[in-house]
Amino acid sequence: MLQPLLSPAPLNAQSASNCGVLSAAANGLDGFIVQHGGDLDQVFGRAGIDPEQLLHPTLSLPLPNYCKVLEEAARQTACDNFGLHYGQQFQPQALGLLGYIGLCSATLEEALINFAKAFPFHQHSTLIQLVDQGECYRFDYQVRHGAINERRQDAELTMGMATNLVRHVLGRDWAPREVTFEHAQPENWQEHREAFQTDIRFGQACNTLLIPKHDLAARTMPGSDPMLLMLIKDAIRQLGESAHEVSLLDQARQAIAATLHLGEPVLEDIAQTLGLSGWTLQRRLREHRMSFTQLVDQIRQQSAMTHLKQQRLSVTQLATALGYSETSAFSRAFKRWFGISPKQWRSAADS
Incomplete structure (x- = not known):
């Protein structure tokens, strides 16, 4: 790793x-x-x-x-x-x-x-x-x-x-x-x-x-x-002592976002980045009524919308950037989120 x-x-x-x-x-x-x-x-x-x-x-x-x-x-x-x-x-x-x-x-x-x-x-x-x-x-x-x-x-x-x-x-x-x-x-x-x-x-x-x-x-x-x-x-x-306190949820979001392009995020790897055990991270996420899978899904959904609006990546490139091994898996997830395909969503956003 x-x-x-x-x-x-x-x-x-x-x-x-x-x-x-x-x-x-x-x-x-x-x-x-x-x-x-x-x-x-x-x-x-x-x-x-x-x-x-x-x-x-x-x-x-x-x-x-x-x-x-x-x-x-x-x-x-x-x-x-x-x-x-x-x-x-x-x-x-x-x-x-x-x-x-x-x-x-x-x-x-x-x-x-x-x-x-x-x-x-x-x-x-x-x-x-x-x-x-x-x-x-x-x-x-x-x-x-x-x-x-x-x-x-x-x-x-x-x-x-x-x-x-x-x-x-x-x-x-x-x-x-x-x-x-x-x-x-x-x-x-x-x-x-x-x-x-x-x-x-x-x-x-x-x-x-x-x-x-x-x-x-x-x-x-x-x-x-x-x-x-x-x-x-x-x-x-x-400066660090006077910095705003950052929630664990925010830290987890960024740690996941920073490693998405490497493939499917692994709970234990993200927890290690945050200095926690996998079990502790799961427990802390539950306090926010959130599972690790739900958090990854949420980040992917937000990132997908941002990149599709910006027109920088093709759907295939975006799937890889979001950690999907296949474009079809990304398309299925996107349709679950929005009810339409990524290409249809991009076309609607441009119109």
Whole structure:
């Protein structure tokens, strides 16, 4: 079984002062938009963002507005791969607390672990995890906010940020073994291959980087600073103490959603991710008048509606993403939920 080094970040794990994404994530965005011929007032106005907020990296931007400003920038500048190019030049130190917890770590491996662990306090409503796959680590990222349908530019930006953390140590020529994106293949997809210098797969269940472990072995961070790292971790610990309490049900939902693409969810595996026994998880779910099977069914139903609306995956791809071994099994489940087939539901939603 694949082992996450970190439990999936709770969807609403956030500090009281950060209800979205810290504005450090938009460092230099205004200049980058202008550089590409965009109209700042128009882009920020349509996204509902006050440019003054970008001057204060610890202020919080609503996540839907942040994703929208990137999509608007791509449209307004006529640069379809805006997020990809913005991410290529985005260096770790520009991310503030999140970047420096990686830069101050002792080794590159520790930097990736610390980066993933700190991410929930940088951005909420987001899956972030580092999974040990034997020869490689898999870095997973996916925005999971119900109000956000367009998030391609953010995904490409974030994959670039994570790649640049590794390249900070290994150099600009380093390449992950593979990169996947959940969105459909864009017209100028060759630019993605050039940016990451590896194979790219689109229309997948999650945005991921596959990082060979041998690239990380004994690689020290050039800016390692144990004292500063301790202070940063202490600040994050304080954020954690003031974070909103997350219910077990919410944690279970995210753990299931994060592993659906691997196949049929197993009770014992999900329980282990949450630090519980299978029996304890069953008992806790019963307190919510919910069985494990019902919870999996509920998550699949919600995910199916979201993906069918977004038009990114075919019915066959969606069946695989939801953990079904056969498309026919997904179609039967969908008809049980809604009384019609997935294709009929998608056609009705489009009309």
